Structures are given as C-alpha cells and as structure tokens.
Amino acid sequence: MTAVSWAMLLQFAFAGLAAALALLPAERIRSVLSGAASAVMSAVGVVTGVLAMNGVTGGLQFAVAVPAVPLTFAPDRLGGLFIVLASVIGLLVAVYGAASVRGASASRTAWFALPLFLMGMQLVPAAADAVSFLLVWEAMALGSTVLLLAEHAGSSRVSSAAVWYAVMSQLSFLFILAGFGVLSAAAGGTDFSALSAVAPASPPALLAFVLLVLGFGSKAGLVPLHVWLPRAHPEAPSHVSAAMSAAMVKMGIYGILLVVVRFFPGGPDWWGIVLLVLGGGSAVYGILQASVSSDLKVLLAYSTTENVGLIVLAIGASVLLTAHGITAAAGAAMLAALLLVVSHAVFKVTLFLAAGSVLHATGERNLDHLGGLGRRMPWTAAAFGIAALGAAALPISSGFVSEWVLLQSLVHGTRVGGAAVSVIVSIAMPIVVAVVALTAGLAVLTFVKAYGIGFLARPRSAAAAGAHESSRVVRAVLIAGAAGVVLLGLVPGPLATALVSVLPASGTPIVESAGLLGVNLPGLGAVLDPLVLVILTAVLASFVIIATLRSAWRNPQRIDAFAWGGGGERAQPRMQYTATSFAEPVVRVFDDVLQPARDVEVTHAGESRYLVNRVRFSQSVTDIVESRLYRPVLTVIDRFGVVVRRIQNGSIHLYLLYSFAAVIVVLVVATL
Amino acid sequence: MLVAFVQVALFTALAPLLVGVTRQVRARVEGRVGAGVLQPWRELRKLLMKQPVRARGSSWILRAGPMVVAISSLVLAALLPLVTTVGGRLAPGDLFVVVSVLLIGAVALALVGLDGGTAFGGMGSSRHMTVLALVEPTLLLAVYALSIPTGSSNIATIVDARLATPAIIVSPVGLLAMAAMIIAVMAETGRLPVDNPTTHLELTMIHEAMLLESSARDLAWLEFGSWLKLTVLLGLVGNLLAPWGVATSNDPLAVVIGMAAAVGKVLVLGAILAVAEVLLAKVRLFRVPELLAGSFVLAFLAVAVSAMVS
C-alpha cells in the first residue's frame, strides 16, 4: 500500500459518504453535506493526482470481475495530470453546487449522481487495464446523464438533449469497446502495458486507432461527433455543464493521448494528419458557431468544441512532427496540447459557473436580453471577464501562453537548421497556422460579444435590470477560477515544466523556466516572460495614469448625460446593438459555411406597393452538421424502425417463435 | 532598458506630428491650406483640459478602456525595434506577443464602443472585431513568413538579419510577406481602403463610431492611442523595408542616428500614406473580406514559396 493507494481508498470512502448523504430528506442540509463530501473527495483526488504526477506508483486492485483479471487502478504520470484536472474542477463544482443549487437539481437523485459522475471522472485516468477503464467510463457517462436530466425532467428540450447525449455516449462507448477489443485480441491481454506491446504499424493497431479516435473524439466533442455538446451543455444545471465542459470532455482527450503517447508513441504520420484535420475542422467550425450564437451557454458549449479542436490539432501536429523526426517542435506541440488542456479547464469552469450565476440572477441565458450586468454583478462580471481573456487567448492569461507555445511549435516545425524537411510538413504547417489564427481572431470576437453585450451598456430587459450579485461562496469559487487563469498566464514556467514531466522523457528538455518564471523553449529558441511584460506595462501605464489623474484633478466633475441619441433623449436600451446584430457581419462573411435561414416578410399599407406598414425579418443559424449529416441518417433509421415494428408486434408467441427459429438455425449451423 | 524608454518618448512625441504631417500633405494634395502640422498636439492639449461627459448607465470600461488603448500602444512602442534592435531583446519582443498586444488595444476599444449603449457604438465595434478576426490569419502568416529566414519570431532578430543580408528584403518571400503585412497594417490601423479615418457619416464608420460616446481625456487617450499605433506600425514597416540606420548597439551616437532614421522613415511613409489615401476609395464593408482574403493569399504564398525556392 503506497500513498496513492491510501488516497484512492479515501476518495472511495468520501464518494460513498457523499452518495449516502445525498439521501437525507431536507434539501438544504442534503445539498451542503453531500456537496461538502464531494468537495473533500475531490480534494483528496488532487492529492492522488499530484502524487501520481510525481511518479509515486501504486493503486488499488479489485478481484471482482473475471476471476483471472482483477480491476486495476494504478495511475501513471500522465494519468495523474488528468486526475488533478478532474479533481480541481470537481472541487470547484461541488462547492458551487452546494452553495447555489435549489429545487429540481438539488433532488436526491441529482446529489446521488454527482459523486458517481465526479468519482468516475477521477478514476478514468487511473485505470490501468481496459476492463476497469470501460467500467469507470460508463459510470461517468451514467452519472452525467442522470445529472443532465435533473432539471425540468418534463421539459421537451431537456429530454431531447438527454436522448442525444445518451445515444452519443453509448455510441462512443461502443467504439471504445471495439477498439480495446481489437487491441486485446492482438495483445492477448487487457492490461495497458500488454496493449502497448502491439506494433504501431500493424493492422490491429491501425484499426484500433480509428475506432478509439472515433470513440474518444465523440466524448471530446470533435466535429462531426459534437452534436450532443451544444444540446447537453446548455440544458444541464450550470455546475454540471461546467464539469462536463471543463473536465469530462478532457477524458476524451486523455483517451486520445493514451493511444498516441502511451500505447503507440511512434505512430505513422497519417495519424497526425487525421488528428490535424479533425482538430482544425472542429476549431474553426466550433468558433464560427460560437461567434454567431446568442445563447450564452450554447456559445460556451461551441467554444468548448473549438478548444478541444485546438488541443487535438496540437496533438496531431506533435504526432506528425514526431513521425518526420522534428523532435524539438513535436515536443513543444505536445506541451502546447497539455497547456491548452489545463488552461481550457480553468477558464471554462469559471465561464460556465459565471454564466450559471447570471442565469440564476436573471433567469435569462439569451444575450439579446442581457446587458448592464457589470454594475449589478461586479464580481461575476470580473470573473467572467478574466476567464474570457483566457478564452480569447489574450495576455496575460493561461490561454495566451498555450496558444503562444502552439504557434511557436508550428512555425518552427517546417525547418530544421534552415532547410525544409519534408513536403507534407511544409504544406501542413502554413495551413494549420492559418486555421489557428482564424480561430484566435474569431474567439476574440466571440468573447468581446459575450462580455460586451452581456455585462456592459444598459440592460435590455427588466430581468437584467433587476439582477443581483450571487452569494459569497459562489463569488469565492468564481474568483478562485479567475485567479487560476491569471496565475497560469503570469507565471507559466513552473506549470510548463510540471506538464512536461508527465510526458515520456526525451533527449533535450522541451521547456525550461526562464527569467521571472517565464517559459523558454530551448529547442526552438523562443522565450516568453509574461511577468517582465507586466512590469514594463506597469511602468508605461504609470505615465498615462498620472496624466489622467492630473486632468481629473483639474476637471473633477463628470456630467452624466444621456447616450448619443441624435440630440434627444429617445435612445432606448432596446435600440442598442444586440448579440445577434453584433454577429451579423460574421454571418454574412461566412454565409456559405453557416447557411443561415433568413425570412423577410413585408406587409404593405393599403394598396400601395411603395408604402410599407411593417417589415418582419427573422434569421436563424442551425448546426448544418446536424441537419445535413445526422437528419438523413435518423430518417433512414426511422424508416427502419417502422419495418421493425411490424416484426415486433408485442405477441409473446411470435417472440417465442423467433427464439425457436434462432435455436434451430444455430443447431443447423453448428452441425455443418 | 533606457534605450527602450528613449524610443517610447520619441514615438510619443512623433505620433501627433506624424498625424499632423499626413493631414497637411493630404490637404495640400487636395488643394487646401491645411491646419498646420502641430494641430494634433493642440487637439490633445485641448481635450485633456476639458470636462468629460459620459453616458448614463455606462461602466468603468468607458474610463479605463481609453487608457488601456493608449497603454497598449505605448507597450508596442517599447517592444518593437524602432530606434534600436537592442531594447527589443530585453523584453520579449516576440512578434506573436506584439500581435496580442495589438489585440488588447483593439478589444479595449471595442468594449468602449459597446459600453456607451448606443446603436452606432455597437455597430462600430461589431465591424471592428469582424475586420480584426479576418486580419488575424494574414498577420500571423506574415509573421511566419518573416520568421523563416532567421528561424526566430523575435522581431529584433528579424530586423538584424535584414540589416546583415539585405537580399532577404527583395527575396520573393520577403516581398510577398511585406505586401500582406502592409495590407494587414492598414486594416489594423483603420486606414483606407478598409476604414475612412476622416469620415463624418456614421453608417460608414468603423473606428470613429466607437469614439462617439467619448469626450475630453477619454477621447484624448483613444485618439492618442490610435495615432501612436499608426506611428509605431509605420516605423516597423519602415524598419522591415529599409533597416538601414537602426542602432544595433547602445552607443549614444548610434542611438541618435537611429532616432533620426526612425523619424525620417516614419514621416516619409506617412506622406506616402497620405498621398495614397487621396487616390484610394474606401472599399464597401462586405468587400473588405475579399481584400483581406487576397492579402491572406499573399502571406500564405510567401510561406509556400519559401519552401519552393529553398
């Protein structure tokens, strides 16, 4: 029994406690106690993860499944990182949940499902064989489905979201099952160390790669397997969507890393191309949809697809570069992927929880009806703003550091010592840089929209005007998240070196801490030192601030006047730009990709063609992947269902007949 | 470090002068007398002495945003190798960092536009952000292309390399990348043909529409920030096109020569800009993506060509 084993045992104990406390009758007590137990469980999970990251081995074994093969949970370093991630998110989410949820999402079922979901997520990276991996993976999926259903169990949107989610989860599970099945058959065992003995270029490994990427990609929300994401995230209670978006989606990433880092570190270069295409497509498509979305939580959900896309793109770049022997850039790309994973987890949990506070305070998630929340909810607004900086990859946030490392690895990927190395890399890198740049630009637009429309200017509805700041605990959680975003962006050196330590060691170091805790990529000759940048900015800012103060001292008075209204007082709040109008230029520029449905309806006054009484304009952007790819398939399945219904008419005798026929067929086949 | 501050001070003083010169050149070309090259200075002084008027319901963004715009331009002036390539090495003068500092200023400006709570402000910031998002690929690919000959995205190293081997400047990669870069800079600074800085028609405004709600010192910072950004970016283009004169050491004489060279390059480029703007017409807003796509193709080809003719 090592420290890891003890910590994991403690985690199990607190998970059980949280589940038991969830059965208490009084809602308030149940929420506080069960939430606290889940929080403690996650805190212990952080310890487990940190120990595993530092190379402490050990874990737990359960000899329950097949007698010969015990279930093994023994995290390695990479797993440790993801345990820390899931646990930190779990901690924030559990505290937020305990402090804020009421009504349906505080039901016994919901509180029972939360520890199941969180524990499942914390165990997935600890699993050391395929069977236990699949078991906890399913626990995670089950817990999240129940939580998704918690609120308004009768509402059609929630139930439709739950159906989509459940189907896509099961589909993903099937692919993963098939992938592990193929590998186990080739390796002759389910243990991960046995699986990694399969040669990367052998047919089973290639088949398994395709199956596992499909399965994990669906969980991660990659286009075109992302359709559950923009449905499930918005409909789930906010703390659950935060956990799903910040942590659960990352388990898909962990799965992909498992394949390309742990099992088959030397995969062929087309694996990299596949991941680049999947990731790049998801990044651009996700951010485009996010930029035109007016629903705050849908916007955040699509932004998750974008970020996951960037992560997979970084992994793909690393695989491709490794296959072509460009090791320095490949290492930096992998570091970028891990930095993006951490950074996205931190800012996205903050964004979703802040959006939850907004929803709680106003009952609105439509940005077109929000506005002016910055004055009414200053703490929430500040946390959202800082996390939005991370999402837009602006300095000084964690998002900026990770995109910087990603761009550096891509830019230095084409050449080694001044000479182009390979045609495929020379072609891929400029395209990838362009994709990343377009994504970054649209991400800035998206989050300027989200913050500027939601939190600035004047409220666009009575609900927004009557908003109030959330409770102290909730504020503390939001501030903790925002502080994380800034801290990782300000002193990225220690984090980067810790992240590199979970990767298999290579010859030259990928990253070093440089200057004032900045990052130095020695293989690429690039240095980023955010703290120096901040000091420089502070010195320069002092001049501007002094000048402003002098001016303010001479002209202290500020006259509050009406906003510019063409000389009158008629500028109503509803005349402000809304989120929809803000995104209008983007919709027009990317008309061919988004294919919005527009409808203009003109009512004429009397008989005249020239006098118009009213014009009604409506425009909606739908997910074309869903309408073009899934709908036709669903229609076919529907038709098939009609046929099946004829065979399956409910008569017991008919079913018995089928079984009888089956037995006969089996007997005949067996004798042949 | 001291040299960096010399550079910031020089460009702070130069920015209003440059705007004055471009306005004056433009006026002369159009057959007007013009207000004199010192007019922008007078405007700034006047604005700083006035009483700010702010919209009801606006937040601290309306106050802090303009300062952020000005500060981001100052940081740019410190990071880029305008007078000397030495200062750039102290702070991380990486081109990706430079682009992100540009973005910070642009975001602050867009938020100021939204915070006023009027239709025009929102319109301006919506268009501004759209143009910015579309410029981003061009800008980063141009950075990529510029970084290829030296293998580093540190802007001071790039300028140094161009000074040492001028062949890089006239190489196809260099020319294509600079063409793309110049279009991107025009879009970033809101000049013709993307945005008309002298327009008085709200419906065609991008940059000016976001300033409508600002007055007095707020407006002063916004104006100063955008002027300084233009000056600094022209200085960068100047040093990339003709790096001669830039100081490569902290030697006082070299720095003085560098200062003179920087002033000369910026003013010449400003005059060229003014004449070009008289000849150019503003592109329709929804033709701007075409213009930017074209510049994107140039930047992309610059990178592709670099692989072809190596």
Added chain:
Amino acid sequence: MTQTSYAELIGVCAGALLLTSVLTVWYRSQRASVRALGAQGVALAALVAVVAIDRAEAELIPVIALVLVLKGLVLPWVLTRRRTPAAGARAGADHGEETMLLNPVAILVAAALLAVVAYAVTWPLVADSLSPAAHAAPVGVAMVLIGFLVLLTRRRAISQLVGFLALDNGIATVAFLISGGVPLLLEFGASLDILLVTLILVVFSRQMRTVFGDTDVDRMRELHD
C-alpha cells in the same frame, strides 16, 4: 553571375509570376486583371532573361523580345482595345465589375490551396535537381492551376481569356525553368497560335456583345435552346 544571386533572381521572378497570377484572381475589374496579365508577361520575359544570362545563350534574346512584346504588350492591348467610342461606352459595364460563379473569398482561398497542390505534386520531381531554376518549377504549375481556376469561375468571355492566357504563361514558365526554353521556332509558333486564338475569341466576344448586350458566357445556353 554567382550561383546565389542567380537563385535569388530566379526567386524574385518566380515570386512576381505567382503574385501576378494571384492578382488576376483577386481583381474584380477586368481592366485591372488584364494589367496584371501584362505584368505577368513582363515578369516572364525577365525570367527568360535571367535564364539566358546564366546560360550565356544568345539565341534566347529573340525569345525574350518575343515574350516581352507579345505577352507583355500586344495581348493585353488586344484584350482592352475598344473598337469605336460608342461601342466603348456601351461596353463600359462589360469592362467593369466581374461577377463570379463562386464566393470570391472562396476562390481566393482555393487559389492558395492550388498553389499548395502544385507544390505537392511537383516538388518530388524536382527536389533532387541541383538547379535553382528547376526548384522554382512548382510556381509554373501553380500558375497553370490558378489560370484554370480563373477560366472556371468567371462569367465574362474576356476574363476567361485572361485565365487562358495566364494558364499559357504557366506552361511557358515550366518550360523555361525545367529545360531552359523550347527551340525558338516552336516558341514562335506557339506564340502565334496563342495570338490567333486570342484574336478570334476577342472577335467572338464582340459578336456576343452585339447579339446579347454583354459577354456573360452563360448566355451561350440560349443558343442551344
């Protein structure tokens, strides 16, 4: 001429050729794209001149002159020439804005991708060659593909001609870069063919304009109906 400056000059010419062929895609105005085509002709002549100087081949001088006069001057002049002032005024709309079959941004991005395709397919063939000229051959292939793109996506006859001529320039570029040019007689014959084809097509488009009022080639379907 040293080897490095030779490589640099080849690179500049190749860059100019690529730039001008992107410009033929980029410009909406027919006049401007014809000007870009003229510039491309001049760049091609410059490329031939560089190759000629490097090889010290005197017989390339007439070829240079031919390319310069024909591709740089005569063909653009033929394309923009107006018969009479009245016809010119009527054709004003025709020389102006080109409407395209696809989203212009998409066409531009497609042009960039075509350049990449050209590079991908040609590079393996020339990678082992030691000559810097051969290394620039992908540029010629890219010009051919981009010319084809213009040919495909434009509606008006004159713009399509621009695409056709850009395509022909691309073929010539590849020929000069890889083999140092074709024999003079062949080059002369090919140029004459191109000139003839262009003249015939220009006359055709004039006819179209008198019949239909513009040169939108989609109108040709009406002949079929």
